[in-house]
Amino acid sequence: MMKKTPVTFTLNGRPTAAFADPGENLLDFLRRGVGDMTPKYGCGQGTCGACTVLIDNEPHLACITLAESAADREIRTADCLSDGPSLDPLQNSFIEHFAAQCGYCTPGMLMAARALLERNPNPRREEVIDAIAGNICRCTGYEPIVDAILDASRSYRRSAI
Amino acid sequence: MTVEFRKDIFANERNDDFDQIGHARIRQDIEGHVRGRSPFYDDHQFEGLLHVRCVRSPHHHARIRAINASAAEAMPDVVRLIWPGDIPKNMNTLLSLIDFGRDDEPLLAERKVSYVGEPVLAIVATSVLAAQKAVESVVVDWEVLPHVLDVEEALKPNAPVVNDEYPNNCFDYHDRYDHQKLRFGDVKEAFSQADHIVEAEYQMSPIEQAPVETCGAIAAPETNGRIVCYTSTQALFFSIGVTGKLLELPSSRLHFIGGTVGGGFGGKVDSQHEPFAVLGAMLTGRPVKYMWDRAEEMQYGAPRSGERWRIRDGAMRDGRIIARSFTGFFDAGAYTRLTSYGVQKCTGHLPGPYTIPNVASNIFCVYTNRTPSTAMRGFGITGVDFAIECQMDRVAEAVGMDPIELRILNAYRDGDMKAHRRPAKNCALIECCQVAAQKSEWRLSPAAISRSSIEGGGEGWRAEIPETVVDGEGGIGNRKRQWQDTEPLSGTGIRRRVPVGTSTDHPATGNAPQHEDMVAEVARLGFKIDAGHSVQRPSLSEPSEGLRHRHANAETSFGRALGAGPSLPSGYDRTRPPASPGPARSSPPANEPIPAHSRHERDKSEKPFQRGVKRPGVSPFISGTRRR
Numbered sequence: 001m002m003k004k005t006p007v008t009f010t011l012n013g014r015p016t017a018a019f020a021d022p023g024e025n026l027l028d029f030l031r032r033g034v035g036d037m038t039p040k041y042g043c044g045q046g047t048c049g050a051c052t053v054l055i056d057n058e059p060h061l062a063c064i065t066l067a068e069s070a071a072d073r074e075i076r077t078a079d080c081l082s083d084g085p086s087l088d089p090l091q092n093s094f095i096e097h098f099a100a101q102c103g104y105c106t107p108g109m110l111m112a113a114r115a116l117l118e119r120n121p122n123p124r125r126e127e128v129i130d131a132i133a134g135n136i137c138r139c140t141g142y143e144p145i146v147d148a149i150l151d152a153s154r155s156y157r158r159s160a161i
Numbered sequence: 162m163t164v165e166f167r168k169d170i171f172a173n174e175r176n177d178d179f180d181q182i183g184h185a186r187i188r189q190d191i192e193g194h195v196r197g198r199s200p201f202y203d204d205h206q207f208e209g210l211l212h213v214r215c216v217r218s219p220h221h222h223a224r225i226r227a228i229n230a231s232a233a234e235a236m237p238d239v240v241r242l243i244w245p246g247d248i249p250k251n252m253n254t255l256l257s258l259i260d261f262g263r264d265d266e267p268l269l270a271e272r273k274v275s276y277v278g279e280p281v282l283a284i285v286a287t288s289v290l291a292a293q294k295a296v297e298s299v300v301v302d303w304e305v306l307p308h309v310l311d312v313e314e315a316l317k318p319n320a321p322v323v324n325d326e327y328p329n330n331c332f333d334y335h336d337r338y339d340h341q342k343l344r345f346g347d348v349k350e351a352f353s354q355a356d357h358i359v360e361a362e363y364q365m366s367p368i369e370q371a372p373v374e375t376c377g378a379i380a381a382p383e384t385n386g387r388i389v390c391y392t393s394t395q396a397l398f399f400s401i402g403v404t405g406k407l408l409e410l411p412s413s414r415l416h417f418i419g420g421t422v423g424g425g426f427g428g429k430v431d432s433q434h435e436p437f438a439v440l441g442a443m444l445t446g447r448p449v450k451y452m453w454d455r456a457e458e459m460q461y462g463a464p465r466s467g468e469r470w471r472i473r474d475g476a477m478r479d480g481r482i483i484a485r486s487f488t489g490f491f492d493a494g495a496y497t498r499l500t501s502y503g504v505q506k507c508t509g510h511l512p513g514p515y516t517i518p519n520v521a522s523n524i525f526c527v528y529t530n531r532t533p534s535t536a537m538r539g540f541g542i543t544g545v546d547f548a549i550e551c552q553m554d555r556v557a558e559a560v561g562m563d564p565i566e567l568r569i570l571n572a573y574r575d576g577d578m579k580a581h582r583r584p585a586k587n588c589a590l591i592e593c594c595q596v597a598a599q600k601s602e603w604r605l606s607p608a609a610i611s612r613s614s615i616e617g618g619g620e621g622w623r624a625e626i627p628e629t630v631v632d633g634e635g636g637i638g639n640r641k642r643q644w645q646d647t648e649p650l651s652g653t654g655i656r657r658r659v660p661v662g663t664s665t666d667h668p669a670t671g672n673a674p675q676h677e678d679m680v681a682e683v684a685r686l687g688f689k690i691d692a693g694h695s696v697q698r699p700s701l702s703e704p705s706e707g708l709r710h711r712h713a714n715a716e717t718s719f720g721r722a723l724g725a726g727p728s729l730p731s732g733y734d735r736t737r738p739p740a741s742p743g744p745a746r747s748s749p750p751a752n753e754p755i756p757a758h759s760r761h762e763r764d765k766s767e768k769p770f771q772r773g774v775k776r777p778g779v780s781p782f783i784s785g786t787r788r789r
Binding site: 038041043048081102110 | 185421
């Protein structure tokens, strides 16, 4: 058996270290190796967006990212959004707009939206649609999600993230 | 308009204040969703987790001569091979738990495979990659057999037999018929009187449910010989039942945990994963996960069945549709799963939401060498609705009428008799059409705008339903000789006329009788068909000869045979002797199907349902009163 590789990185602001199997993807590494279950497996081929995480503030598909490439980077998952019992405005907006049904695509959707709002706090509707174009949702029909993200952008601007 | 609510259902569990509509309500599970903490089955971690992958058929249809798995067995990361012989009872059908259909599908094929991807051997290994490598090392000696992929080809004589349990390549309804039928009125006679005949064929492809979470299950040994199983299932008790049956385990040994489903849409009822995970955990003593990857989900996950429809309508110049016949083929794939039930659901839905006095359908549940098909969002209904609504547009074109006005004219209204001999209630299609027209700025005539679902139902021509013609065709074994003859009532089989009326009026009709408790409920709710509407002399604008009146005087006769038959209008066609509509307690002829519910009828308790919940029409699908 090939040797495991130690990988040190920052996960949601906390210094983290774990061993990656050779060729292991970042999704399996985060879920099995580190224990952060918020990124989800949907396709394993970079088409559904359920595994979206932020690497140095850029959205990436964890299922087609090598675990070793996370070394010394700053990784954020949906687990970073809430602070204990209090939710992020984006999460509250998803609740208010009924933007989740089964909830499986939601963590990836939230991270894609978060990346957009950090980059562009005042997005147009088309820009929101473009930002989540790589995230498949089979339940909601997307409209509530787009509404929720637009509404969250107003909350973000008020609280100036 | 007022809407009548079915307050009798769950009467003691609701307070009828109806204050929820118009208020936003927060989903009870949504906080877990936005935190990413909702416990999907794959979010449960187990130390030393093993993984299952299956060796699958690359052929549509092939006999298994031999399987050489010695290379896989020698691999250090392979923990266990699961052979068909390891499965205590390797034959099941999904609906056997409600006694519908015969066991026809093995968990692992032993002698032959009937679709591309059918599993023949399962391998349990320490990682998905190791299991995949082991699968690739297995050599199977296949004897490729001729296959059939088209529903009508499969019904031809000498077509390859897909499923040994059903050698005619179609599901056996009521243990004696090769299709599910509906007969109401006399379509043949009505077609001969129609001004326009509109015929067309429609076809729907199979559709994959494609949930974002793929199907899977994780099982691990618990204490006291129990196995815990986390599963993606959307039908937890199906999964327990199927697993218990295949593995011959009492359900007390199975601790199943589900409820958080990453999208199901019908594709997570088939219970294909839990038996492998539980058996793997029992054979290895370790936690075992069987999870489909995306390719398996799309290729081997059971989709909505493909359907083919031939619909023939007889319409009058004024737009009334007086007859509609259906010939339908549902592609079950290689095994039954839920398609047999989809066909029944579909039959219960015909002829769509329209008042048509003459309806006949023959629907086949056909086996082909395709992936088995199962539930998906309204399966059995949505496909035929597509066909029906396309057909409505074609009829509108044929009679030169606005398509929405045609629908408004023919739509069910409260009090109309449906093809299943139950009165239509709480109808709203006319109002839907009016709102849709208004929103899309579609001009309707003042007459169409003024129509209402609560006016005119069961009156005039809408009440004129001729005697029903039934026939003896469709027996198992006959169809292979005369497979082309699928148009309802076109064959030469035995013809018989049965009296008009609701099925409860005439137990001799051979149609499934309504449950007594349902009948009592209908009477209690006070539903009436106004006897004053029972006889109407036809006017010039109304249906022509032969489509003569009937309207049961059902005011007090639900559950009882009529004391005297309804009087016949003077224009009744005397050349055709009417079957006696009088006391109809004669026993059904021997060649009639045994009503599906009759064997349940005898041991039914007087109380319809326990725990104070009044429930009309207790379904045989609910175990409440018929636990054995």
